[in-house]
Amino acid sequence: MSSRAAALGLALGLGLVGLQPAAASPVSMAPCPAAALIQLGGPPLASGRISGQVNVPLERASGGDTPVLSLRSEGGPVRLLLDTGASTTLVSPELMRRLKLVGRPVDPKSFTLAGAGEGCPDLKPGRVKLPELVLAAGGERLRLSGVEALVLPVAGLPPGIDGVLGAPQLRQQPLWIDPHGQRLSIGALALADAGRFRRSASAGTAASLPLVWREGVPLLPLATPRGTEFALADTGAEGLFITAGLAARLQPLAPARALRLAGFCGEQSARLQPLSGLALPGGDPGRPVEAIVTANPIFTSLGVKAIVGQELLRRRAQLWRLDAVPATLTLWP
Template identity: 60%
Template sequence: MTQTLKAGGLLSLSGVEALVLPVGGLPPDVDGVLGAPQLRQLPLWIDPLGGVMAFGRRALQAADRASDDQASPRSSGAEGEATIPLRWHRGVPLLSLATGSRAGMVEALADTGAEGLFVSPELAAVLPALGPSQPLRVAGFCGEQPASMTRVQGPSLTGRRPAAPVQAILTTNPVFQSLGVKAIVGQELLRLHRQLWRLESTPPTLPLRSAPAPGIHEAGDGVSFGSAGV
């Protein structure tokens, strides 16, 4: 059905097609999900540590301020800036994920809404595990599925240096087979960076900015997230 959607009073999408699914895969305080057809129309800025999202012109302004902070002596001195190439496949953005293992670089779905790093059984088999796995169940648009979570070494967005350990969720999500990918990259890796999603560009890109040093506050307009979804 066609809807007019609003997010935080700063974004309005008219004439979009909304897909209603009878699947309980969303948190209680989230009403829906903005997918690639909407997000590829304008720049999107996500600052996980600051709890801010911005769209369009405000997204570009926030990214410019972050670049200025990166060049400042006050900068945290982390990895700095990097731009991740993206490509469209069957209507969704993919990226190349550095695994730090004999698997090398693998294709992965880039998903801003995914909380974790989801890996296929094939990829999990070659990632160095740092401890025992823990069983769990994950819920999403594909329904509820059994899974296991393990702390692993290796996966990195940039591959510039030895990656810090991360939590990987092993699952048999049908997305792996339908898209031909080995992983779904969510906020487990993305939240370490401030992100400018340029899905409207040709080709699409994902510029990353390091998190600001403690005590640095980035001012500006945006949509705070965490308490409500769109």
């Protein structure tokens, strides 16, 4: 399997088990679980505090496009995916061992998660308070303090990644992602950098999208042939995930390829479908995209028909104002 195909599975607790033409017989491959899940119930985790500001080179996950933050702690480096679609921050048991952190179990009877498959009720997550994390560059520092995280095995994360930094932290500060200049900013610098980009000759026309919060994650408007649908806005998703019902309303461009997806809650079937007819506001609905067509409890839990990840985001400059009321996402071509 190509690194690009493997990267498409790193979203919503999903991993690719097999990728082959739809008519082919299944190919046995090792599951590749990933970390993102939606917390629907149970004790809230402390979101902590993000202070300061920083501008750093835009680092992407190995084999994909998800932004990565390379932080430092007293115990050593901590590398987290930047994931607006995660309702909680999540780290691996390996990071706990490496930093010598002491966590505590979570009563599974009082805790509800949504993800791929049917085994979410059987998960036994822990919780841990993370040490202060610092992201520093050019004399500027961003500090994360008092953050609690879920502890779950995340073997499907890209090499060298310790977990995901989720929406509870990302909604505290402005976030700027510039794939053209290959820079990422958080805090007041994000607003300054976005302002400079807006005034540049290459900026083009911006589209400002209203975001709606649901179950602790942001939803954005997505243009479809039958009007606008809300979709999960997920920087941590490498692909574009849609329901079979939405796929039936779109124009297929090539035969689908069968997938097996594996997540913390079990395995399920899906298909990778080249198609057209979907776009973010300001985008081109005729542009071909690859969508992963699947059934997932997250669709039902959030009341959405799509999860928008890097398939539609990677080429566009983005100013995320999850800290604002109402929250917005401004996109440039």
